[in-house]
Amino acid sequence: xxxxxxxxxxxxxxxxxxxxxxxxxxxxxxxxxxxxxxxxxxxxxxxxxxxxxxxxxxxxxxxxxxxxxxxxxxxxxxxxxxxxxxxxxxxxxxxxxxxxxxxxxxxxxxxxxxxxxxxxxxxxxxxxxxxxxxxxxxxxxxxxxxxxxxxxxxxxxxxxxxxxxxxxxxxxxxxxxxxxxxxxxxxxxxxxxxxxxxxxxxxxxxxxxxxxxxxxxxxxxxxxxxxxxxxxxxxxxxxxxxxxxxxxxxxxxxxxxxxxxxxxxxxxxxxxxxxxxxxxxxxxxxxxxxxxxxxxxxxxxxxxxxxxxxxxxxxxxxxxxxxxxxxxxxxxxxxxxxxxxxxxxxxxxxxxxxxxxxxxxxxxxxxxxxxxxxxxxxxxxxxxxxxxxxxxxxxxxxxxxxxxxxxxxxxxxxxxxxxxxxxxxxxxxxxxxxxxxxxxxxxxxxxxxxxxxxxxxxxxxxxxxxxxxxxxxxxxxx
Numbered sequence: 001x002x003x004x005x006x007x008x009x010x011x012x013x014x015x016x017x018x019x020x021x022x023x024x025x026x027x028x029x030x031x032x033x034x035x036x037x038x039x040x041x042x043x044x045x046x047x048x049x050x051x052x053x054x055x056x057x058x059x060x061x062x063x064x065x066x067x068x069x070x071x072x073x074x075x076x077x078x079x080x081x082x083x084x085x086x087x088x089x090x091x092x093x094x095x096x097x098x099x100x101x102x103x104x105x106x107x108x109x110x111x112x113x114x115x116x117x118x119x120x121x122x123x124x125x126x127x128x129x130x131x132x133x134x135x136x137x138x139x140x141x142x143x144x145x146x147x148x149x150x151x152x153x154x155x156x157x158x159x160x161x162x163x164x165x166x167x168x169x170x171x172x173x174x175x176x177x178x179x180x181x182x183x184x185x186x187x188x189x190x191x192x193x194x195x196x197x198x199x200x201x202x203x204x205x206x207x208x209x210x211x212x213x214x215x216x217x218x219x220x221x222x223x224x225x226x227x228x229x230x231x232x233x234x235x236x237x238x239x240x241x242x243x244x245x246x247x248x249x250x251x252x253x254x255x256x257x258x259x260x261x262x263x264x265x266x267x268x269x270x271x272x273x274x275x276x277x278x279x280x281x282x283x284x285x286x287x288x289x290x291x292x293x294x295x296x297x298x299x300x301x302x303x304x305x306x307x308x309x310x311x312x313x314x315x316x317x318x319x320x321x322x323x324x325x326x327x328x329x330x331x332x333x334x335x336x337x338x339x340x341x342x343x344x345x346x347x348x349x350x351x352x353x354x355x356x357x358x359x360x361x362x363x364x365x366x367x368x369x370x371x372x373x374x375x376x377x378x379x380x381x382x383x384x385x386x387x388x389x390x391x392x393x394x395x396x397x398x399x400x401x402x403x404x405x406x407x408x409x410x411x412x413x414x415x416x417x418x419x420x421x422x423x424x425x426x427x428x429x430x431x432x433x434x435x436x437x438x439x440x441x442x443x444x445x446x447x448x449x450x451x452x453x454x455x456x457x458x459x460x461x462x463x464x465x466x467x468x469x470x471x472x473x474x475x476x477x478x
Contacts, residue, residue, distance in 0.1 A: 001129075001130055001142055001143065001144060002029065002141045002142050002143060003027045003028060003029040003141065003143045003144075004021075004026045004027045004028065004143065004144050004145065004305075004309045005021055005026055005027070005028045005029075005143055005144065005145045005146070005147065005305055005309070006028075006029050006031070006131065006133055006141055006143035006145070006146045006147070007028060007029070007030045007031070007146075007147045007149055008031055008032075008121055008133070008146065008147070008148050008149060008150045008155070008156055009031075009032060009148065009149035009150035009151060009154075009277070009279070010030050010031070010032035010034075010037070010101075010105075010115040010117075010149075011032075011097075011101060011149060011151065011277065011294075012043070012097060012100050012101060012104070012277070012291050012294060012295050013149040013276050013277030013278075013279075013291075013294035013295060013297060013298050014030060014032075014147070014149035014150075014276075014277070014298070015030070015101065015104035015105065015108060015115075016104070016294075016295045016298035016299060016302075017147060017149060017276065017298035017301060017302050018030045018104075018108055018113055019057065019059075019104065019107065019108060019302075020298060020299060020301075020302025020303060020306070020416070021302055021305065021306060022108065022111055022113055023057070023302075023416040024302070024303065024306030024309075024310075024416050024454075025306075025310075026305065026306045026309045026310075028113060029116065029141060029143065030108070030113065030114075030115045030116065031115065031116045031117075031119035031121075031135070031141075032115050032116070032117050032119060032150075033117075033118070033119060033120035033121070033136075033150070033155075034117060034118075035117050035118050036117065037101055037102065037105060037115075038098065038101070039098055040097075040098060040177075040254050041096040041097060041098050041177045041203055041212075041214065041253075041254065042096070042097040042098065042291070043096065043097035043285065043288060043290060043291035043292075044094060044095075044096050044097070044201055044203055044214045044288060045072070045092055045093065045094050045095065045201070045288030045292075046092070046093050046095045046100070046288070046291075046292065047092055047288055047289070047292045047377065047378040047379050048086060048088040048089075048090050048091065048092065048378035048379065048380055049292070049296065049378055049379030049380050049382070049398060050292045050295050050296065050379065051090040051093060052088075052089070052090055052398060052401070052410065052456065053295070053296070053299050053455070053456060055090065055410045056410045056413040056414060056456050057413075057414060057416075058414045059103075059107065060090075062103070062107075063095065063099075063100070063103050064093070064095075066099055066102075066103055067099065067204055067205070068204045068205045068209075069093050069094055069095045069099075069204055070093070070094050070202055070204070071083065071091050071092065071093055071094075072092055072093070072094050072201070072202055073092075074086070074092050074287065074288075074373075074374060074377055074378075075189065075287065076287065076335075076339060076342075076364065076373045076376075076377065077286075077338070077339035077340075077341075077342035077343045077357070077360070078189030078197075078199065078339075078342075078343050079342075079357075079360070079361050079364045081364070081370055081373055081374055081377075082370065085367070085370030085371055085373070085374045086371075086374040086378065087371060087374070088374075088378065088380055089401055092288065092378065094201070094202045094203060094204055095204075096203050096204065097291055099204075100291075116139075118137055119135045119136075119137065119139060120135055120136040120137070120155070121133055121134075121135055121136075121150070121155040121156060121159070122134055122135060122136050122155070123135075123159070124146070124156060124159040124160070124273070126146075126271050126272050126273060129144070130142050130143055130144050130145075130272065131143050131144075131145065131146040131272050131273060133146060144272065144308075144309065145272050145273070145274070145305055145308070145309075146272065146273045146274070147273075147274045147275075147276055147301065147305075148273065148274065148275045148276065148279040148280075149276050149277045149279060149294070149298070150279055151277070151278045151279060152278040152279070152282045154275070154278070154279035156273065156275065156279060157265065157275060157279050160270050160273060162265050162266065162267065162270060162275065163265065163266035163267070164263050164264070164265050164266075165263065165264070165266065166261070166262045166263030166264055166282075166333070167260075167261065167262045167263070167337075168261055169226070169259025169260055169261035170259075170260060171223035171259070171260060171345075171346055172222075172223045172224060172225070172226055172257040172258060172259050172260075173216060173217060173218035173222055173223070173257065173258060173345070174215075174216065174217040174218070174222065174230050174234065174235070174238065174255060174256075174257055175214065175215070175216050175255065175256055175257075175258050175285070176214070176215045176216075176217075176230065176235055176252060176253075176254065176255035176256075177203060177212060177213070177214060177215075177252075177253040177254040177255070178212070178213055178215045178235065178249060178250070178251060178252055178253065179206070179210055179211065179212060179213070179249075179250040179251040179253075180200075180211075180213055180215070180239075180247055180248065180249060180250060181247070181248040181249075181250050182243075182246050182247045182248055183200055183213065183243075183247050184200070188200050189343070190242050190243065191242075191344070192241065192242050193349075194219070194220065194347070194349070195219045195220050195344065195346075195347025195348060195349045196217075196218070196219030196220065196222070196238070196241045196242050196347055197217075197218055197219050197242060197343070197344070197347060198215065198216065198217050198238065198239065198242040198243065199214075199215070199216040200213050200214070200215055200216075201213060201214040202214075212253070215235070215239075217234075217235070217238035217239075217242070218345060218346075218347060219241075219346075219347030220346075220347045220348075222238070222347070223346070224257060225257075226257045226258075226259055227257075228257060230255035230256065230257060232249065232252050234255075235249050235252055235255065236249050258284070258285065260284050260340060260345060261282055261283075262282065262283045262284070262333050262336065262337055263281070263282050263283075264280065264281045264282075264326070264329050264330060264333055265279075265280045265281070267322060267326075268280055268297075268321055268322040268325055268326055269318065269319065269321060269322045274301060274305075274318075274321060276294060276297035276298055276301060276325075277291075277293075277294025277295075277297055277298070278290065278294060280294075280297065280325075280329060281293065281329040281332065281333060283332060283333050283336040283337075284336050284339075284340055284345075286336050286339045286340065286343075287335075287336070287339065287377045288377075289332050289335075289336065289377065289379075290332075292379060293328065293329060293332050293379070296325075296328070296379060296382075297325050297329075299455045299456075300321060300324055300325050300455055301321050301325075302454075302455070303416065303453065303454035303455055304317050304318055304320065304321055305318070306416075307437075307474075307475065312437060312474065312475035312476070313475055314471070314472060314473065314474075314475045314476075317473070317475075320386075323385060324384040324385065324386075327385070328379075328382050328384075331376075331381075331382075335376055335377070341353065341356075342356065342357050342360055343357075344357070380398065382397075382398075383396040383397050384396045384397075384457060386459055387468075387469070387472060388459070388460055388461070388462075388469065391462065392448075392458075392460075392461040392462055394448070394450060394458045394461045395458050395459065395460065395461055396457065396458065396459075397457065397458055398456055398457055398458075399413075399419075399450065399452045399456050399457065399458050402421075402444055402447055403444075404421070404441060404443040404444040404447070405443050405444070406443060407443075409421075409452070410456075412439065412441060413452070413454070413456055415439060416454050417437060417438060417439050417454055418434075418437055418438035418439070418451065418452060418453055418454055418473070418474055419438070419439055419441060419451075419452040420438050420439070420440045420441065420449075420450075420451050420452075420466075421441050421443075421444055421447055421448075421449060421450050421451075421452070422440050422441065422442050422449055423442065423443065423444045423446075423447045423448075423449060424442075424449070425442040426449075427440065427449065427466055428440065428442075430466050430467050430470070431466070431470065433477030433478055434470050434474050434477055434478070436478055437474050437475075438451070438470065438474055448461050448462065449461065449462065449463060449466075451466065451469055451470065451473070453473060459472075459473050460473075
C-alpha cells in the first residue's frame with residue numbers, strides 16, 4: 001500500500017480534504033492532471049458555514065490576511081439580501097478560488113504535503129483491501145481509499161461509470177474577471193427591457209490595488225457554444241447593451257462561457273471510492289455555492305476516512321457521507337434551479353416569470369424570509385439526518401460558537417477531534433473510554449451538554465443516553 005488515501009484533484013475540495021487528513025495523521029497523496037495550479041479566479045466567495053469551518057481549523061485569519069477580501073451582501077436570484085439578514089458570526093467574504101487554492105497549496109507544503117502534478121488518471125480498480133490507480137505518465141499508486149475531487153468532467157466518475165443524472169446544459173452565459181470604470185461599488189444585478197442582464201460581484205483588488213470584479217452577462221442571443229472564445233468586443237457589447245455608455249471595460253483578465261447543466265451522482269460512495277465537489281454535483285454558479293459545497297463535502301468526509309484508517313470507525317460511519325451530503329447537494333441544485341427561473345436566465349421576459357419575480361421580490365423584503373434565504377445560501381440551514389434530531393434542536397446542526405471562558409468552541413475544534421461539552425462535570429466516567437478520540441471540556445455553565453463531531457456538527461445533546469451516541473459516532477471504547 002503506497003498511502004492510506006489518494007485524492008485525485010488539487011482544487012479547493014481536494015486540498016481541504018488533504019488538510020483534514022493531515023490534521024488527523026493519515027498518510028495522503030494528492031494528485032492533479034494539471035502541470036501547474038490554475039491562475040483563474042473561478043469561484044468568487046466563501047459562505048458563512050465554510051468560514052466557520054476554516055476558523056475551526058485555525059485557517060481563517062491567515063487566509064483573510066492574504067489580501068483584500070471584503071464582506072459583501074448576498075443575493076437570491078439577483079434579489080439583494082442585506083448584510084443584517086445573515087445572523088451568523090461570519091458573513092460572506094469575497095475570496096476568489098485562486099486565492100484559496102494558493103493559500104492551501106502553501107499551507108500543505110509547509111506541512112510536507114505537495115501535490116503531484118502531471119498525473120492524469122487513466123485506470124482505476126479496487127478490491128476488498130484497496131484501490132489501484134494508473135496514470136498517463138506511467139505512474140501507479142495503491143491506496144486504502146480514493147477520493148474523486150477532479151471536477152465536473154471527473155475521470156474517476158467516468159471510470160466508475162457512476163450514474164450522473166440531471167438536466168443537460170441548454171444554453172450558456174459569459175463569466176469574466178474584469179476591471180471596470182463607472183460601475184457601482186456594491187454587488188448588483190441589472191436587467192434591461194429586452195431581457196439582457198448583467199451581474200457584478202467584488203473580487204478584491206489586483207497587485208496595484210485596483211478593484212477587480214466578476215462580470216456575468218446573459219440574455220437573448222448570448223448563448224453560444226461553450227467552446228466559443230469570449231473576446232473584449234463581446235464584453236464591451238454586453239456592457240453597452242445593459243448599461244449604455246455608463247460602464248467601461250478597462251481590462252479583461254479572464255472569460256469563459258458557462259452552462260446551466262444541473263447534475264448529481266446517484267451515489268457518493270462506490271466501495272472504497274468516494275466522490276466530492278464538482279465530481280459529485282454540478283450546477284450554475286449562483287450564490288457562491290459550488291466551491292463551498294465541495295469544501296463542505298471534504299470536511300464531512302475527512303474525519304470519517306481518518307476514523308476508518310485508524311481503526312475505530314463504527315461499521316456504517318463511511319456510509320453516512322452519502323446519507324448526509326447527497327441531500328445537501330440536492331438542496332443546492334434545487335435552489336439554483338429556482339434562482340435561474342426567477343432571474344429569467346435566458347432573457348425571455350416571460351410575463352409569468354416577471355410576475356413571479358415581482359411577488360417573490362416583495363416577499364424577500366420580510367426579515368424572516370431574508371434570514372431563511374441567507375441560511376439556505378450560506379450552508380447554515382443544513383441539518384444532517386442523525387439520531388436525536390427529534391429530541392433536541394441542536395442535533396444535526398453546526399455547533400454554536402459558545403464562549404466557554406478559557407476558549408471558544410471553534411478554538412477547541414482545532415485539534416480535529418470530537419468535543420464533549422460537559423458543563424456540570426457529570427460525564428467523566430461515561431466519556432473516559434473514548435478519551436483517545438473525544439476531548440471532554442468541563443466548562444460553560446450556561447451550556448447544554450453536547451457532543452460535537454470533528455467537523456463541527458452536534459451529534460448529541462441533553463442529559464441522557466450519551467454512551468450510545470459515543471458508540472454510534474466514535475466506535476467501540478478502547
